[in-house]
Amino acid sequence: MEIHFTKHAKGQLKERGLAEEIVIETLLNPEQAFYQEPDVFVSQRRYRLKGKEYLIRVASKRNGEILVVLTAYRTSKISKYWRYDL
Numbered sequence: 001m002e003i004h005f006t007k008h009a010k011g012q013l014k015e016r017g018l019a020e021e022i023v024i025e026t027l028l029n030p031e032q033a034f035y036q037e038p039d040v041f042v043s044q045r046r047y048r049l050k051g052k053e054y055l056i057r058v059a060s061k062r063n064g065e066i067l068v069v070l071t072a073y074r075t076s077k078i079s080k081y082w083r084y085d086l
Helices: 007-016 020-028
Strands: 002-005 032-037 040-049 052-063 066-075
Touching (some): 007 066, 020 040, 020 052, 020 066
Parallel strands (some): 002 066
Antiparallel strands (some): 032 040
């Protein structure tokens, strides 16, 4: 599967200091994945950075065999976004 980043997503990654590699890792090996909207899929996984736990969230859409990254961000508010119902 091909992964493409929108111009908007690339700008956000740069602004937020996130590497494309961690976003791709989250897409390929999420701890949780679910539809947030009918056509927007969220993949998320926890990771540690400098001794603190964070959550990476990636919103994407599928366009045929291409996965298009819409946005991605890191948050320390894991309990706010973690889906306990999955």
